[in-house]
Amino acid sequence: MPVVAKGLEGIIANSTRLSDVLGDIGQLIYAGYDINELAGKVSFEEVVHLLWYGELPNWRQLNVLHETLRTHRDLPQGIIDFITSAPKDAGPMDVIRTAVSMLGLYDHHVDDTSVDRNRERAVGITARISVIAAYFHRARSGKSLPPVRKDLGEAAHFLYLLTGETPSDEAAQTLDVAYVLHADHGMNASTFSARVTIATLSDMFSAITSAIGTLKGPLHGGANEGVIHMLQEIGSEANVDAWIENALAQKKKIMGIGHRVYKVLDPRAPHLRAMAMKLTEKAGDPKWLRMSERIATIMKEKKGLNANVDFYSATVYYSLGLPTDMFTPIFAISRTAGWTGHVLEQLADNRLYRPLSEYTGPAVGKKVTPIALRA
Ligand SMILES: CC(C)(COP(=O)(O)OP(=O)(O)OC[C@H]1O[C@@H](n2cnc3c(N)ncnc32)[C@H](O)[C@@H]1OP(=O)(O)O)[C@@H](O)C(=O)NCCC(=O)NCCS
Incomplete structure (x- = not known):
């Protein structure tokens, strides 16, 4: 097989x-x-x-x-x-x-x-x-x-x-x-x-x-924009728990969380988190970061998933005043x-990438029906 x-x-x-x-x-x-x-x-x-x-x-x-x-x-x-x-x-x-x-x-x-x-x-x-x-x-x-x-x-x-x-x-x-x-x-x-x-x-x-x-x-680089959209949709710290619970119940992916390879914390995330903290303290609007921290905690507790690089980079760029897109x-x-x-x-040191695929279509042996007779 x-x-x-x-x-x-x-x-x-x-x-x-x-x-x-x-x-x-x-x-x-x-x-x-x-x-x-x-x-x-x-x-x-x-x-x-x-x-x-x-x-x-x-x-x-x-x-x-x-x-x-x-x-x-x-x-x-x-x-x-x-x-x-x-x-x-x-x-x-x-x-x-x-x-x-x-x-x-x-x-x-x-x-x-x-x-x-x-x-x-x-x-x-x-x-x-x-x-x-x-x-x-x-x-x-x-x-x-x-x-x-x-x-x-x-x-x-x-x-x-x-x-x-x-x-x-x-x-x-x-x-x-x-x-x-x-x-x-x-x-x-x-x-x-x-x-x-x-x-x-x-x-x-x-x-x-x-x-x-x-x-x-x-699911790749676009997740950082998704994080800000999510935070804006959630709106306030008071809404975080209910919003995440609802999203998980609908089997939605929480942007900036999870990774194919990292089973523990993405090593880039703490750097971005520290930068986000510094910037938001200065800008005097720590709301987004506090909401992010709560989301990260819930996702760790409920799903055992960690924040990835996009989670805090979003807040860093937002705090720098950069346009979300x-x-x-x-x-x-x-x-x-x-x-x-x-x-x-x-x-x-080149070699063509050419993987195989497992065929799951109908078994071979079908006969062509003239087009005028097809359903
Ligand atoms: C990064 C990502 C695509 C990796 O995907 P993957 O290795 O294919 O993992 P899967 O999508 O198969 O997820 C495995 C399990 O974790 C859950 N999961 C993974 N990431 C999740 C997330 N962000 N939110 C909610 N659940 C998540 C899946 O629902 C699945 O649960 P199940 O086994 O109960 O069905 C995925 O974690 C994700 O979509 N994250 C959000 C997008 C993101 O931040 N991307 C940037 C990556 S740097």
Whole structure:
């Protein structure tokens, strides 16, 4: 009898040097570094270097990476035209997915599949995805598109483009840590889809487009927006218990709770929780966090499930004043580091992904009835 691993649970689909997720002990490792060692000590750009080259950069390497990313921020005019003409009510993830796909149209070396050219594509997508996201938000709000700047790091630059103002150090650093925590995560669904796409020897743009489409779903990156919608629907602390009880009775999934691999607390969650606490204390509106804490407690007690990365990142972004439908794009911006790293790794030792399926259709032997005689 064939064994079907539904959702590929427990299947090791490939090996990777980028990151490891140890679900039983709640550990996340990027290329030998525990995430707790990295968070707050290194910048997102240092993590990008770690994921692409296997080592944290020295000063010279970091400066080269900064310079390279910052000189790749400009968007082709055709993509700006698309962003400004896209329907204002379009989902930002849909616009980002389409615009990243369009970037491939402006790659003038499509036939060059060398490692160097693919590294350049990784830089180009990583540098531009946040510009695409921020520009769409500006365009749909009827605001002008500020020219890109070269004096800001990735997180600060995104906030600058979004608001048109240079962000505070605190806001930029908070987002930078969130980027670090989201940069990679083993063989998660969107990374897997990027690897499946590139393994056909398609191209980097197609692979990242697949990944963005996969991340969008509410069971993956879309959960962080779902958390805020849930909190808004619940409305007040007094409603939490009854709302959750009702949702569980209807077999609804509580967003930001549970994980396929982590059987204990997601190691990224405490960092985001601490950041959320700091921000909400300052903003003087601890209601959302208190509601979140109550939800986490109920879910732990009733279902034995823990909060995941999306649970507290939602409150962090909300407290930073970021638009709710930009939460998943922020996830995509930081995960581009991992996706592109995985694509490069896949290409370095490629084999097509082609699993089997268990057939559950009718037994073979049916005969074709002429169409005029079919019921
Ligand atoms: C992440 C997730 C998709 C993992 O799913 P999975 O490994 O396929 O696990 P399942 O959906 O099979 O869930 C296993 C059990 O836990 C329950 N469960 C899991 N997550 C739950 C949640 N968020 N709310 C309520 N129940 C949940 C399921 O109902 C199921 O219970 P049952 O055995 O009584 O039917 C799932 O936990 C989920 O949908 N979470 C909410 C979305 C989310 O936060 N996603 C971001 C992940 S980083």
